[in-house]
Amino acid sequence: MPLISTQAVSTPPDLKSTGAPALTVRNLSVSFGGNQVIKHASLDIAARAVTAIIGPSGCGKSTFLRALNRMHELNPEAHVTGEIRLFGQDLYSRSIEPVIVRRRIGMVFQKSNPFPTMSIADNVTVGLRLNGVRARKVLAERTEQTLRMAALWDEVKDRLHAPAISLSGGQQQRLCIARALAVEPEVLLMDEPASALDPLATAKIEDLIVQLRKDYTIVIVTHNMQQAARASDFTAFFYLGELIEFGPTAKVFTHPSQKRTEDYVTGRFG
Amino acid sequence: MTVSNHRWRNFKNAVIQAATFACAVLVVTPLVLVFYHLVTQGFTSINWAFFTQLPRPEGEAGGGMANAIVGTFLLLGQAALFGVPVGVLGGIYLSEYGGPHLNWWIRFAADILNGVPSIIWGIVVFALLVVHNVSLFGHVLIPRGFSAIAGGLVLGLMMIPLVMRTTEEVLQLVPGGYREAALALGIAKWKTIAQIVVRTALKGIVTGVLLALARVAGETAPLLFTAFGNLGWAHKLTEPIAAMPLQIFIYAIGPYDDQHRQAWAGAFVLLVLVLAINIGVRFLTRDRFARRS
Numbered sequence: 212m213p214l215i216s217t218q219a220v221s222t223p224p225d226l227k228s229t230g231a232p233a234l235t236v237r238n239l240s241v242s243f244g245g246n247q248v249i250k251h252a253s254l255d256i257a258a259r260a261v262t263a264i265i266g267p268s269g270c271g272k273s274t275f276l277r278a279l280n281r282m283h284e285l286n287p288e289a290h291v292t293g294e295i296r297l298f299g300q301d302l303y304s305r306s307i308e309p310v311i312v313r314r315r316i317g318m319v320f321q322k323s324n325p326f327p328t329m330s331i332a333d334n335v336t337v338g339l340r341l342n343g344v345r346a347r348k349v350l351a352e353r354t355e356q357t358l359r360m361a362a363l364w365d366e367v368k369d370r371l372h373a374p375a376i377s378l379s380g381g382q383q384q385r386l387c388i389a390r391a392l393a394v395e396p397e398v399l400l401m402d403e404p405a406s407a408l409d410p411l412a413t414a415k416i417e418d419l420i421v422q423l424r425k426d427y428t429i430v431i432v433t434h435n436m437q438q439a440a441r442a443s444d445f446t447a448f449f450y451l452g453e454l455i456e457f458g459p460t461a462k463v464f465t466h467p468s469q470k471r472t473e474d475y476v477t478g479r480f481g
Numbered sequence: 482m483t484v485s486n487h488r489w490r491n492f493k494n495a496v497i498q499a500a501t502f503a504c505a506v507l508v509v510t511p512l513v514l515v516f517y518h519l520v521t522q523g524f525t526s527i528n529w530a531f532f533t534q535l536p537r538p539e540g541e542a543g544g545g546m547a548n549a550i551v552g553t554f555l556l557l558g559q560a561a562l563f564g565v566p567v568g569v570l571g572g573i574y575l576s577e578y579g580g581p582h583l584n585w586w587i588r589f590a591a592d593i594l595n596g597v598p599s600i601i602w603g604i605v606v607f608a609l610l611v612v613h614n615v616s617l618f619g620h621v622l623i624p625r626g627f628s629a630i631a632g633g634l635v636l637g638l639m640m641i642p643l644v645m646r647t648t649e650e651v652l653q654l655v656p657g658g659y660r661e662a663a664l665a666l667g668i669a670k671w672k673t674i675a676q677i678v679v680r681t682a683l684k685g686i687v688t689g690v691l692l693a694l695a696r697v698a699g700e701t702a703p704l705l706f707t708a709f710g711n712l713g714w715a716h717k718l719t720e721p722i723a724a725m726p727l728q729i730f731i732y733a734i735g736p737y738d739d740q741h742r743q744a745w746a747g748a749f750v751l752l753v754l755v756l757a758i759n760i761g762v763r764f765l766t767r768d769r770f771a772r773r774s
Contacts, residue, residue: 280665320658326680337663338666
């Protein structure tokens with residue numbers, strides 16, 4: 212039972228277990244002031260699996276990801292067409308508010324961004340508190356639970372009330388993951404979550420992704436080929452705004468069906 | 482290139498550098514002069530009576546400025562009450578909601594208002610509040626005449642554009658990543674602004690408010706025909722009220738030495754007040770930048 216209401220749209224649990232896709236994307240196009248960045252992309256994102264989005268810089272990876280939780284609406288220049296459904300429900304329907312979409316589809320950004328005025332614990336619970344959850348016991352439980360999920364609990368349990376910005380970069384990023392998980396999203400979007408981190412912190416984030424995939428649908432944008440190969444189940448390759456290839460990660464990396472995919476994953480360009 | 486040519490260029494460079502340095506020093510000179518005069522003339526005239534007693538009748542020695550000191554704080558309090566909510570909310574609109582075209586016009590208007598001579602603000606409030614009654618549904622809210630409310634309002638109006646622009650500027654310094662992070666958590670936009678963006682920039686906003694207060698604390702011209710001044714206590718906000726700049730003005734042009742001493746003392750206290758605000762602001766901003774990584 213989610214702590215905060217997402218209106219009468221909670222997921223029918225059987226859908227997840229029957230292997231139906233979490234997100235179905237059909238004919239998605241995104242443009243910014245006449246410049247088309249994503250061109251007619253269609254794909255199904257599997258539930259409880261990790262889908263990696265790869266491609267050279269400027270190919271529209273992040274743009275695609277941000278279309279999934281309607282983050283483009285912050286930019287008046289952005290124009291999104293096509294259809295995205297979360298467990299069958301149209302996310303761009305007029306009757307559904309972007310705030311509700313973003314509660315169901317959480318996001319972790321490239322640059323860790325814990326709120327500087329808040330403590331570690333307050334950062335974790337901010338999404339709940341600002342959505343009306345007040346009970347201290349619930350908040351404390353949720354703090355521990357999500358910090359454990361983010362593999363950060365043991366490092367911060369003795370200083371939960373220290374400022375969040377006193378943490379190291381890698382810890383801050385795991386804190387941001389805990390913060391995103393605390394509102395109990397169904398899908399977690401990650402926009403190059405480890406690109407600003409050192410190899411050790413990156414490895415921790417990757418371990419975490421593998422752990423979280425048991426319970427969450429994860430979509431991760433990465434420009435790190437090894438990361439996609441290690442941590443994902445499915446891989447989508449974008450090039451110049453087009454979805455070139457999409458399939459199980461092992462196949463995309465070893466037997467790609469498209470020449471451009473092969474050139475990219477073998478490092479011939481990008 | 483000859484050696485003499487090289488020397489000539491070095492010489493020119495030295496002259497220009499000396500000239501710019503001299504001008505930079507000139508900026509500091511008035512401050513030193515002001516301080517020297519105020520400390521030698523003003524500080525020596527300060528005594529306990531200055532803070533605790535009312536002005537004496539003209540020609541009589543002694544007395545103080547207690548009513549003017551309290552009056553200045555009352556006027557500043559009212560100014561903050563009128564000016565801060567409008568200024569801060571306006572700044573939030575500019576930074577977080579407004580579109581580029583409307584914002585351009587609002588900024589333009591605010592910048593013009595920041596340059597409007599303070600006496601013109603005084604005339605406007607004089608015309609609005611002083612020369613006729615302010616009524617609502619036939620009930621007189623503020624009777625005509627000079628009043629503390631008129632004085633507070635004029636200072637508050639002057640604060641609005643100042644506070645609005647500084648609020649907008651410090652909100653723009655809050656990295657967009659925090660707004661995105663909050664919205665991605667499914668937090669509504671107004672809550673994101675109130676709880677995340679404004680909280681992050683709070684010290685900067687307070688700084689802007691304090692600087693605006695310091696700026697209007699010494700205003701004299703607009704108070705001449707709004708607050709008017711008062712040699713005793715104002716018992717209601719609808720009565721004329723004393724303020725330090727007004728009292729300084731009256732005493733400075735008065736004929737008696739004791740009045741001049743009081744004027745110096747008042748000027749000194751007023752400067753210390755403004756200086757204290759500025760130092761407080763430095764303290765706040767230093768902490769703010771230290772927290773930025």
